[in-house]
Amino acid sequence: MDFDRLIKTNVKQAFKIVGNLAPIAEFIKTEKGDFDFSTGEFDTPTMTSANIKVIVTNSKKTSDSATVIWTRINFISGQLDVKAYDTVILKGNTWKIGPTLDDNGYVSSIDLYREVANG
Secondary structure, three states: OOHHHHHHHHHHHHHHHOHHHOOEEEEEEEEOOOEEOOOOEEOOOEEEEEEEEOEEEEEEEOOOOOOEEEEEEEEEOOOOOHHHOOEEEEOOEEEEEEEEEEEOOOEEEEEEEEEOOOO
16 A cells, blocks of 8 residues: 555645635735846846645734734645745735744644734
8 A cells, every 4th residue: 555645645635624714815026127227226036826725723913012924824734935925915914934943754844924013
């Protein structure tokens, strides 16, 4: 029996089962335009995005007085190369991508950060 394939199939099934409890996150990559020497300006940057289903497992402020909150998301490994993206739009908020915490070949976990008004 191929346990690797069995686990990957079950992880995909788990993400289907949670339905709308797992929101879609839009990972955005901005590529700066080239410098046009004839005009003296940069070309318009291009943005590409990838949408994947994620499971949010934690979200909090770092302290009561902090202006930064973080959230941890999990998604199926291999769906995208997180290092290639700049930001994530999740539930209407734009987040900065933190380090990849864990990638066991089945599920990847990363932290996202964003600034909020103090108070």
